[in-house]
Amino acid sequence: MTSDVILVLVIGTALAFDFTNGFHDTANVVATSISTGAARPQVAIAVASLLNFAGAFISISVAATVANDVVDSGVITPTIVFAGLIGAIAWNLVTWYFGLPSSSSHALIGGVVGSAVAASGFDVVIAEGLLGKVLIPAVVAPLLAFLVAGASIGLSYRIVGRQRPGIVSRGFKYGQVVSGGLLALAHGTNDAQKTMGVITLALIANGSLGAGADPPVWVIASSALAIALGTYSGGWRIIKTTGTRIIKMDAAQGFTSQGAGAAVILASTHFGFPLSTTHVINGGVMGAGAAKRLSAVRWGVAGNIVVAWVLTLPAAAAIGALAYGFTSLFGSGAVGPVVVTVLALAAIVGAFVRRAARGAPVPVQSEGGARA
Amino acid sequence: MSSMASIVETKELVQTVVFATVAGIGVTAIFSVAIWGAARFTDLSQEERRPAAALAAGVAALALLAVLAAVVGGVIVMTSK
Numbered sequence: 536m537t538s539d540v541i542l543v544l545v546i547g548t549a550l551a552f553d554f555t556n557g558f559h560d561t562a563n564v565v566a567t568s569i570s571t572g573a574a575r576p577q578v579a580i581a582v583a584s585l586l587n588f589a590g591a592f593i594s595i596s597v598a599a600t601v602a603n604d605v606v607d608s609g610v611i612t613p614t615i616v617f618a619g620l621i622g623a624i625a626w627n628l629v630t631w632y633f634g635l636p637s638s639s640s641h642a643l644i645g646g647v648v649g650s651a652v653a654a655s656g657f658d659v660v661i662a663e664g665l666l667g668k669v670l671i672p673a674v675v676a677p678l679l680a681f682l683v684a685g686a687s688i689g690l691s692y693r694i695v696g697r698q699r700p701g702i703v704s705r706g707f708k709y710g711q712v713v714s715g716g717l718l719a720l721a722h723g724t725n726d727a728q729k730t731m732g733v734i735t736l737a738l739i740a741n742g743s744l745g746a747g748a749d750p751p752v753w754v755i756a757s758s759a760l761a762i763a764l765g766t767y768s769g770g771w772r773i774i775k776t777t778g779t780r781i782i783k784m785d786a787a788q789g790f791t792s793q794g795a796g797a798a799v800i801l802a803s804t805h806f807g808f809p810l811s812t813t814h815v816i817n818g819g820v821m822g823a824g825a826a827k828r829l830s831a832v833r834w835g836v837a838g839n840i841v842v843a844w845v846l847t848l849p850a851a852a853a854i855g856a857l858a859y860g861f862t863s864l865f866g867s868g869a870v871g872p873v874v875v876t877v878l879a880l881a882a883i884v885g886a887f888v889r890r891a892a893r894g895a896p897v898p899v900q901s902e903g904g905a906r907a
Numbered sequence: 908m909s910s911m912a913s914i915v916e917t918k919e920l921v922q923t924v925v926f927a928t929v930a931g932i933g934v935t936a937i938f939s940v941a942i943w944g945a946a947r948f949t950d951l952s953q954e955e956r957r958p959a960a961a962l963a964a965g966v967a968a969l970a971l972l973a974v975l976a977a978v979v980g981g982v983i984v985m986t987s988k
Contacts, residue, residue, distance in 0.1 A: 706942035
């Protein structure tokens with residue numbers, strides 16, 4: 536009975552994380568379309584929600600990595616998974632509050648690793664999986680998106696450079712409908728799977744599934760729904776940072792950064808690398824800006840984002856470890872997770888209320904402001 | 908070095924880099940050709956150079972089809988495992 540209560544809390548918390556992942560990360564997916572004027576914010580977000588939902592159903596490679604390749608599922612308990620999720624949600628809220636596009640994926644993995652280490656020591660970490668499937672792809676993916684977007688925009692300007700700006704801009708805006716959709720689909724395939732992986736890990740820890748099991752259909756469907764709802768709820772502050780503060784984008788840059796991002800995420804998903812959509816799209820945006828003019832990138836903002844990326848894994852791990860320690864103060868029963876859940880909900884409501892009082896929607900760039 | 912190579916999934920990582928590079932740059936380049944074709948079609952039509960305009964329209968249509976095929980094919984290949 537106690538373990539079932541904890542399992543229900545873990546699943547609820549994981550879906551809450553998935554929801555925060557939606558409003559936190561997916562904002563990056565639609566930011567470029569919105570900032571170039573290729574799509575209206577409400578339409579872009581609604582379409583991204585639907586495509587995230589669809590994307591969640593088309594692969595489970597990343598879920599398998601999160602469930603089986605990062606920490607030893609044999610010694611994991613539902614309470615460890617719960618504390619890891621709290622670490623990830625707390626870090627997501629902090630970065631969301633300050634409008635920093637950090638990685639929800641690395642927050643999740645960092646939180647779970649931190650709580651697992653606090654509970655069972657460093658032996659519980661599968662170093663090969665953490666390094667080979669998480670850390671190295673985490674470094675390679677944004678650099679790759681940066682280079683691909685940079686090369687793409689250079690080539691694109693050479694091809695269309697002598698044509699009339701109006702038709703070129705319109706063409707790339709139409710293209711952004713497809714590239715933005717593809718990026719949303721890619722996001723769903725990679726990000727929703729992380730929640731599936733964590734719920735599967737908790738089900739394995741609880742004995743409800745065998746070791747190495749794939750996520751059940753209800754886990755896939757509920758994760759897809761949670762990320763889609765989170766996406767629809769929007770992430771206006773981060774849209775603003777990504778869409779307007781890193782570079783002032785034209786439609787061609789928006790298209791190339793989205794295309795590069797989608798290509799990198801889909802390729803990584805195929806091989807089960809749980810990378811961050813945030814890292815990749817920001818890498819693409821910076822690449823598209825830097826290729827046109829190095830000074831076009833607001834490197835100060837980009838630097839803040841890089842700092843948030845670097846801090847994410849250790850910070851989420853530390854909060855996850857603290858959450859596990861705090862939960863354990865109440866013994867091994869369900870009291871600890873219940874108390875932490877109540878405290879976390881209070882913190883989330885408080886953050887939303889404060890942010891709602893201060894937040895403002897993104898100004899959409901005017902037609903004349905979008906250049907190609 | 909070899910133990911590092913065994914930890915890092917080198918083959919998968921290289922394939923990811925190759926696919927993302929080819930798809931990202933390739934699709935953008937072909938789509939740019941489609942836009943170039945559409946822009947040339949508009950200009951040449953206004954100049955009443957119909958054969959050249961038709962050729963430009965053909966280039967634009969072919970490029971657009973190639974982009975759609977690449978996107979659909981890419982999604983199918985990348986998500987089938």
